[in-house]
Amino acid sequence: MTDGQRITAIIGLDDTDHPEAGCTTHSFDSLLRTISDSNMFEVTERRLVRLWPFASRRTRGNGALSAIVKINSDSAVELEELCGKWFDELALSISKHPDEGIPASPCLVISYRNPPESWYWDSVRDQVDLEKRKSEASEFGLKIFSLGEGWGIIGASAAISWMPNQDSSWELVAWRDEVKVGTNRDVSQESVIEMAEKHPETFLNRDPTKGKGMIAPRTPCPVLYGIRGSTCEAVSEAHKWMQEREDVERSSSWAPHRTNQLSDDHLAGICSGTVIMPPSEGRGAHTNLSVISGGCTRQLVVFKEGGHVNRLVRQLNTGDRISWLGLESPDGSIHLERVSVQSAVPRISSRPSCCGRTMRSAGRGQPLRCLLCGENSEKFWMSKPWSPSGVSSISGWYEPTPSQRRHLAKPLNHGIPS
Ligand SMILES: [Zn+2]
Incomplete structure (x- = not known):
């Protein structure tokens, strides 16, 4: 080793999943362990970034990963060699994925300077054109490893261009022993309830309206659980506490990730409008609502799982003035995430x-x-005067139950929309 200057490399990865095999968080963990074990590089922070929920190739939750790695200025070649070797092994394991479904199309990127932040914003708020992002990435000078069409470049480039702020939340991901993957997870209800009480800086552990835990996934992936919270220390402490219990499965590895979850970054802001006809029930029991907003007619949609939002919207009437936060879907309708009534007709x-x-x-x-x-x-x-029935509210705003919210959505008890 020379005594070269320390510099920062940002590494991003996405699209290594198959519905029945693999998990990008687990793949990335193996890469970062390889990087750390080399003793040449220091991984100082991991990041988990959720992206536009309507993306056509999204996996569940549409997350991508990145990490900050400190390296000596003259050891970039070694880092890239190591990453390249790891990526070849990943490609080999992907070639053994089951045939059905969309094949994984991974991409690993490395940057030694801050990429344009617009890559993140474009990817969290809207569809991104694959070819456009590919050419922007190579023009910028990213080191790119990709397989197949390289769809993973959208998420990987977004993950390295996200600029966290002091409000970003954390998720500690714990992975399972390989031999246990596919079997039932041993994480008791009591452990989750007690963890939430003893570690108040963790959140979204349970959905009290459904009486179920939210930390363990239900898919046959290598993730044991994810603990969300406001600081890195809080989620790490909660994990250690969980791992000392008899009724919780031991994890094979774990790592805290800074995330854009609960940031509302996918939403452009509050809109207001007037209901122009009574709500109607659409296919799949979702509720459609026509409003006029800024002189344009908009279709708002709430899904039947929307809980209080759905119950409130069903009771609206022509002339009611409402405000909402929602996400425009590719068909032009707006999927409501939060709603409040500004004034109701008598x-x-x-x-x-x-x-x-x-x-x-x-x-x-x-x-x-x-x-x-x-x-x-x-x-x-x-x-x-109208008061809606069957709903309760925080400061006039309504939201779906915790398990029905998007990862990106900010819960009302974390801040009233303004
Ligand atoms: Zn009379």
Whole structure:
């Protein structure tokens, strides 16, 4: 080794998954362990970045990975050789994936300077054109290893261009022993409940409305669990606490990742509009709502799993003014993630009453009449201020239950939209 200057390399990886085999977090862990074990490089931070939820090639959650690695300025060649060798082995293992489904199309990138941040924003908010990103990446001078069409470059380049801030959250990912993959995970409900109590800086551990844990995936992937929280220390401490319990499976390896989860980065901001017709139920029991906003008609959609958001939207009426946070899907409809009612039109309850009974209309152009005493009244409706039923709210905003929210969505108890 020479006493060359220390420099930073950013490494990104995506699209190594197959629905029945592999997991990008696990692949990346093996690469970073290889890098650390070489004793030439120091991995100082791992990052897990969630991207545009409607991306056509997304895997569950659409996550990509990156890591900050400190290297000597004259050892870039060694780093690239090591990465290249690892990537060849990855390609070999991918060639053994089951045939069905979309084949993995991995890409590993290395950069020695900060890439344009627009790569991240374009990838978290919208569809990215593969060829365009490929040419931007090679023009920028990324070192690129890719297989097949190299779809992974979109996520890998986005993951290295994300600039975290002090609000970014953390997820500690723990992986399983290889021989256990595909078997039931041994993570008891009690352990998750107690962990949430003893480690209050962790969050989204459970969905109390469904009484189920949210840390362990249900797919046959190598992940044992992911613990989310506000700091690296909080998730690491919670993991160590879990690993000392009898009712929790031992993990084979683990690592905290800084993430863009709960950032709302996928959303462009609050919109407001007026409901122009009563909500209708669409296919698959989702609810459609037509609103006019900024002079344009927009279709809002809530899925039946949307909990309070769905229940509220079903009770809306023509003329109600609402605000929302949502994501435009490729078909132009907006999938609601949070909603609040700014002002509701009065809900008509009945005609006025007389002699203990509701007055009746005596016909077109005629007044209301009491059928008992014959008293007449001008025609009008009784109304009452509206309060939606079956929903509870934080400061007027409604959100789906925890297990139905996107990884990127900021829960209302982490901040009211503004
Ligand atoms: Zn009367």
